[in-house]
Amino acid sequence: MRRYLRLAATAAVFSLTVTACGSSGGDDAPAADGGGLGTAQNPVAIRVLANDAFAKQWQDQLVPEFTKKYPNIKVTVDGVPYNDQLAKSMLELTGPTATYDVVLGDDPWMPQLAKTGGLVDLKTDLAKFTDASYEWDDINSAALAAGEWDGHQYGVPVRSNLLLMFYNRSLYKKAKVDEPTAETTWEQYFTDAAKLVQDTTGDGKTDSWAVGTYFTKDPLTPTIWQTVLNSDGGKLLDENLKVQFDNETGVKALQTQVDMLKYAPPGAATYQFNEPLEAFRQGKVATMFMWGSVYKGTAIDTATTTLKEDEVGVTTLPAGSAGPGAHRGIWTAGVAKKSTHQAAAWTFLQWMTSKEGEQWVGANLGTFPARDSTLNGTPPTPWLKPVYDAISAGYDAIAKGQMWRPRLPESDAVQQILALQTSRAVSGQATAQEAIHQAATDISALLKSKGYPQ
Amino acid sequence: MSAVRTPSSRARAAGPARGSGGPLRRRGLRLGEPGTAWVFLTPAIVLLAGMLLYPIIYTVWVSLSDFDLSTFQPGDWVGLKNYETVINDPGFLESLKVTGIYLVIALPVQLVLGFAIAFLLNVEWRGRGVLRALFLIPMVVAPVVAGGVWRMLLDPLWGVVNYALGLVGVGPVEWIGDPTLAMVSLIVIDSWRWTPFVVLVASAGIMALPSDVYEAAKSDGASRWQTLRHVTVPLLVPVIAAAFIVRWLGAVKMFDIALAATKGGPGQATDVVNLYIYEKGFRGLEFGSASSMATIVLVITMIITYFLFRLSRYLENRW
Structure with a gap:
């Protein structure tokens, strides 16, 4: 009996030693799990x-394309409504284990x-998994900055977006108004807007208006006047995070958005994302201040638009005293620290944001690139050429005017305050001056309560 | 389990069971004993405590602490600081006012409409069965869908309501864009959704009314109005009170329709308190303040509900 026990103990020690050698050596492990990228027998x-x-678009189209190159990485994409996404993401990242390996965040998150x-x-912790051909420097600095915080690169731009001005060439022509350019000022824009409210059918009734954009109470609505503010050289917060918009520039910027309503269709005060988009695609408004990512569905996809490709123009928002306007709205993706598949997760993101991935995404999903080489190179399809030109100009404007929402953990709370006061001004419950002052007071109080010197 | 037990039965229950095997069997619990009642109640109590009490206690805890976003947990104890902030928040006070306006108008409208329709449905006429079935539809439509659909119906450019008004030369009317009309629209949508519930409750109450009382009233020569005023309404007071309290509890927590239809706007015109709390918490991530608001609203609701119950009991006894 004792011999059997000795034998069993010896066998156990031997097997433990072998296991330990295997894991400490590190040479065998990558072979077993494909270097973290899975194998045919053991996919990740x-x-x-x-x-x-x-x-859904990612799951149905993007993932199969990725799987062609990395068949041993199985990707599941779960969609969360925008309103719940930030809270859910934060819960996920603070949980004891990682349910998700990749987490996406909107620009200010x-x-x-x-x-x-x-x-x-991503630059330091996952450097060992980064492909040698992955050029960080090629990613536009304004886009890359969306995923940066406190000196660390936590995310890469996976869905670049900018607030741009779309215009309907046919309606401009019918109103005998010159098409807008990057040099068109807000003063010129409003002069043109009066003419763009028109009767296109000759029945004596107005059936086409000048502008469609966000007007309702929504955190994205203030991005319109925030862009006007930035293109006039103004800022929401200064370098010390003190409120800086309770002044003439701020009031003028908000008043610009309020004035747009005069040239918008009936009911535009409730416009959020879908309504102005639908109005533009139906030829009811001549211009639209909207996220560039809607271009494909607005100008190319016949299933979603009544407009032809050559009818739709796209450029930066009218210029202020400091230059043209745009506003950054980039979705970035990061890898969860508690993920047990960081190599696979980062490989997925690298592929999406590589030169090759961006080309495929641009051509098939209509999403914009963030790499300068893609923007300046030959687009995968001809219709992307004017879009890429507008995006390049938009990135320049963004970088110059720092045209993005506040970069601080209280960003959404700030945007909520701005949304409320913008809505008050748009609906006539307050003047632009009163709304700006109230917003400044509330934001200052919020930041003070969070320990920021005000 | 019997609620009323005689001393002898209690003695029998406490005494040793005939033919019992020993002290263990003697100490065993039997149906009807208080201990047995607790055994059966325990799962329900644990479930209720977990589902109801714990979230309330947690909310109060968060309201008294500085919520730490880095751990997504309540952090340092801050006492009543969040409550001070909330009481000095004009947005919160405005949302309470908006909720008050909504409740004061919407609840009576729904009750009056509901009982009026129930009376109509109680009269024999062809097709009332179909109408009664159709009345159930709004109740089964998800509130977010209801809000979205009504938003489309009321749209000045594309909506069918303004199109119809345009045929008679009215409009276009800014149903959602105008602060006053936005509240009217919200009440209309909420009433469209919840009046059928009152109709159901009222119909059940009307059908249960004793016919002999009406026969007596008729033989006494009471007119229709007198019968309604002195017979029907007094008999229906418990039903009206119950319907009002149930609707009050439902209406006070309403925010989904407002979120879908008006987003609380324009400005704060339809920003009911629960929507304000939701946006403060889940959009602004101000969980400390949002929890303080939720606690305040809970206390206010409990106080008002208590008085409503007292009033209901008083009215029942009075009639």
């Missing part, structure tokens, strides 16, 4: 926490997500 499954606006400590620094 990763989950992506994305927005429901594009999660990165500070909040990073503050949880649940994301890895």
Whole structure:
């Protein structure tokens, strides 16, 4: 009996030694799991926490394309409604285990997500998994900055977007108004707007208006006048995070958005995302201040628009005293620190944001690139050429005027205050001056309560 | 389990069971004993405590702390600081006012309409069965869908309501864009959705009214109005009170329709308090303030509900 026990103990020690050698050596491990990228026998499954606006498109189109190159990485994309996504992402990143390997964030969310400590620094922590051909410097600095916080690169731009001006060439022609350019000023724009409210059918009734954009009470609505503010050289907060817009420039910027309503269709005060988009696609408005990502569905896809490609123009927002306007709205994606499949997760993101991935995404999903080489190179399809030109100009404007929402963990709370006061001004419950002053007071109080010197 | 037990039965229950095997069996619980009642109640109590009490306690805890976004947990104890902030928040006070306006108008409208329709449906006429079935539809439509559909119907450019008004030369009317009309629209949507519920409750109450009282009233020569005023309404007071309290509890927590139809706007014209709390918490991530608001609203609701119950009991006894 004792001999058997000795034998069993010896066997156990031997097997433990072999196991230990195997794991410490590190040479065998990558072979077993494909270097973290899975093998045919042992594939790796990763989950992506994305927005429901594009999660299905990714799952149905993007993932199969990725799987062609990395067949052993199984990707599941879950979509979450925008309103719930930030809170869910923060819960996910602070949880004891990672349900999701990749977490997406809208432009202003990165500070909040990073503050949880649940994301890895892609440049340093995952350097060992980064492909040698992945050129960080090629990614436009304004776009890359959306995923940066406190000196760390927590995210890469996976869905670049800008607020741009779309215009209907046919309606401009009918109104005998010159098409807008990057040099068109707000003064010129409003002069033209009066003429763009017109009767196109000759029945004596107005059936086409000048502008459609966000007017309702929504955190994205203030981005319109925030862009006007930035293009006039103004800022929401200064370098010390003190409120800086309670002045003439701020009032003028908000008044610009309020004045747009005079040239908008009936009911435009409730416009959010879909309504102005639909009005533009139906030829009811001549211009639209909207996210550039809608271009394909507005000018190319016949199933979603009545307009032809040559009818739709796109450029930056009218210029202020400091230059043309645009506003950054980039979805960035990061890798969860608690993910057990960081190599696979980062490989997925690298592929999406590589030169090759951007070309495919641009041609098939209509999403914009963030790489300068893609923007300046030959687009995968001809219709992307004017769009890429507008995006390049938009990135320049953004970088010059720092045209983005506040970069701090309280960003959404700030945007909520701006949304309320913008809505009060648009609906006539307050003057632009009163709304700006109230917004400044409330934001200052909020930031003070969070420990920022005001 | 019997609620009324005689001393002898209690003694029998406490005494050793005939033919019992020993002290263990003697100490065993039996149906009807208080201990047995607790055994059966325990799962329900645990479930209720977990589902109801814990979230309330957690909300109060968050309201008294500085919510730490880096851990997504309540952090340092801050006492009543969040409550001070909330009480000095004009937005919160305005949302309470908006909720008050909504409740004061919407609840009576729904009750009057509901009982009026129930009376109509109680009269024999062809097709009332179909109408009664159709009345159930709004109740089963998800509130967010209802809000979205009504938003489309009321749109000045594309909506069918303004199109119809345009045929008679009215409009276009800014149903959602005008602060006053936005509240009217919200009440219309909410009433469209919830009046059928009142109709159902009222119909059940009307059908249960005793016919002999009406026969007595008729033989006494009471007119229709007198019968309604002195017979029907007094008999229906418990039903009216119950319908009002149930609707009050439903209406006070309403925010989904407002979120879908008006987003609380324009400005704060339809920003009911629960929508304000939701946006403060889940959009602004101000969980400390949002929890304080939720606690305040809970206390106010409990106080008003208590008085409504007292009033209901008083009215029932008075009639």
